[in-house]
Amino acid sequence: MGLCPLCNGFETKSFQCPNCQSLMEDQGKVIDYFDDYSAYMDIDIMKLFDGYEKSLENHECIHYFYCLGCQHQETKSIGE
Numbered sequence: 001m002g003l004c005p006l007c008n009g010f011e012t013k014s015f016q017c018p019n020c021q022s023l024m025e026d027q028g029k030v031i032d033y034f035d036d037y038s039a040y041m042d043i044d045i046m047k048l049f050d051g052y053e054k055s056l057e058n059h060e061c062i063h064y065f066y067c068l069g070c071q072h073q074e075t076k077s078i079g080e
Helices: 043-049
Strands: 023-029 060-067 073-079
Touching: none
Parallel strands: none
Antiparallel strands: 023 060, 060 073
C-alpha cells in the first residue's frame, strides 16, 4: 500500500481549469464519494471499484478536482 501525498498532507496540488483558467481545488479521493461509509473502508479494496482498472496495480490515488469559477469537475491520478 502506497501513501498518497495529497491524502496525507505531504504536498498540495492544484490544476488550472481548462474552461476558465481558474485554479481547481482538490476535493479528496473519488472513492470517498461512493456512499456514506466508503471513506472508512480499506483504501486498497475500494480501489478495485473506483472505475480505474489499474489504480491499485499502478499505485495511483484518484482525486476529484473542482473549479469554483465555472463548476467544471474532473479527476486526476496522483502517484503514491
